[in-house]
Amino acid sequence: MKVLVVGCGVAGICLTHELLRAGCEVQVIDNNKNVSSAVAAGIINPLVFRRMTLSWRVSELIPFAYSRYPEMEQLTNTSFFHPLVIRRLFASEQEAEFWKKKQVQDDYSAYMELLTEEDLHFPLEQNTFGTGRVKQASYIDTDSFMRANKDYFRSKGMLSESIFDHDELDPVQAVYKGITYDYILFAEGKDGKYNPFFAYLPLQQTKGEVLTIQSATIYSQESLNRKCFLLPTGDNLFKVGSTYTWNTDDTVPTEEGKQTIAANLKSITSEPYTIVEHRAGVRPTVPDRRPMLGRHPEFPKMVVANGLGTKGYMLAPLLMHELVNHLLNGTEIDEESHISRFEYLMNS
Ligand SMILES: Cc1cc2nc3c(=O)[nH]c(=O)nc-3n(C[C@H](O)[C@H](O)[C@H](O)COP(=O)(O)OP(=O)(O)OC[C@H]3O[C@@H](n4cnc5c(N)ncnc54)[C@H](O)[C@@H]3O)c2cc1C
Incomplete structure (x- = not known):
């Protein structure tokens, strides 16, 4: 089977590996303008702190991701996947109480360390309500991940570094620039909004900014989190972030973004630091916070793999596996991720 993948962010990379594993002939096209997977901090956090809940499908997504990333490290001969302890500085008494209650529940106990006296009195200047440690967290060094995978695809002669021109595509036969494919998979991130075949999908562009700072005195044994x-x-070096600005595909770092991150960082530490880098990117988000996967209702050889939102690094390995399984073996895509939920928007 011959497949063209458009986009080489974390979605396109995971898709390509899944297709290769399944024995497909794959070509990848990317315009080298990545503004999401390359900008991301790459943190995989099983919890959603804002509501102190578990991330969607976490018990399936985490083990799958933790089997696939080391395999990619081996293939590319590069280390980019790192285990991580995330220490949440509780924002209130209520949050500490939530943690105490949930840490003993079956589904949560896999991801929350039981609170100890040491956690509650952890010697951080901003520890007012205690702290809690997240289990099974990790981070991907996103620069290395992107570089290593692109180098790997390039070395196999699979990567074309150019712009995919939708006007040159025959969506019925899946012919692009004279070559016929069995499927063309669009993993275009925030630019999926400009894909004429999938423009009906409610893809949103959510800008985020992130700082890289340097400090010899900030606590560096764990990842700290509050605000x-x-x-x-x-x-x-530390990455700090991020911000959320809805409905813009502008990728210019702003003074306002920098100030917001600096102000939020004060809720964790007042140690001195210098800013080494300031970047902005755009997340491909969806109003219902679920990805958008599946074949086009009228052009079944056109397939979308988008909407990974704020947690692309956790979602991509399993979801791209499920999508490839669907295309090759006819298995069902998880209902919540399937683009069929937006079919009513097609002619509106
Ligand atoms: C500031 C910030 C922090 C984040 N932190 C985290 C985090 O800690 N953990 C986490 O899991 N997620 C995080 N995210 C979210 C994560 O980055 C996204 O979920 C994920 O990167 C989306 O990946 P993607 O492959 O769908 O899109 P992208 O990474 O945007 O990839 C799409 C690719 O397609 C290419 N492309 C598009 N159109 C064309 C075309 N016509 N021709 C050729 N190429 C094309 C683009 O150039 C790009 O390379 C963060 C995002 C931001 C902005």
Whole structure:
């Protein structure tokens, strides 16, 4: 089977690996303008702190991701997948109470360490209500991940670094620039909004900014979290973020974004630091916070793999596996992720 993957972010990369595993002949096309997977902090956090709930499908997504990323490391001969302890600084008494209640529940206990006296009195200047440690968290060094996978595809002669031109596509026969494919898979991230075949989908563009800071005195044994994440990446460097600006595909870092992150960081630490880098990206989000996967209702050889939102690194390995299984073996796509839920928008 011959497949063209449009987009080489985390969605396109995971798709390509799944297709290769299944024995497909794959070509990948990417315009080297990545503004999401490359900008992301790459944190995989099984909890949603805002509501102190579990992430969607976490018990399936995490084990699958944790089997696939090490395999990709082996294939690409690069280390980019790192286990991580995330320490949440509770924002209130109520949050600490939520943790205490949930840590003993069956579904939560796999992801929450039981609170200890040490956690409650952890020696951080901003520890007012205690802290809790997340289990089974990790992070992907996104720069290395992107570089290693692109190098790998390039070395196999599979990567075309150019713009995919939708005007040159015959969507019925799946012919692009004279080559016929069995499927063309669109993993275009925020630019999926400009794909004429899938423009009916409610893809949103949600800008986010992130800082890289350097400090010799900020605590660097764990990732700290309150109002923002503080991710130690080695050599006294940390990623801090992020911000949310809805409905824009502007990728310019702003002074306002920088100030917001700096203000949020104060709720974790007041240690001195210098800003080394300031980047902005755009997440491909969906109003119902679920991905958008599936074949086009009228052009079944056109397939979309988008809407990974704020947690692409956790979602992509399993969801892309499920999508490839669907295309090759006819298995069902998870109902909540299937684009059939938006078919009513097609002619509206
Ligand atoms: C500031 C910030 C922080 C984040 N932090 C995290 C985090 O900690 N953990 C996490 O899991 N997620 C995080 N995310 C979200 C994560 O980045 C996304 O979920 C994920 O990267 C989406 O991946 P994607 O492959 O769908 O899109 P993208 O990474 O945007 O990839 C799409 C690719 O398609 C290419 N493309 C598009 N159109 C064309 C065309 N016509 N021709 C050729 N190429 C094309 C683009 O250039 C791009 O390379 C963060 C995002 C931001 C912005």
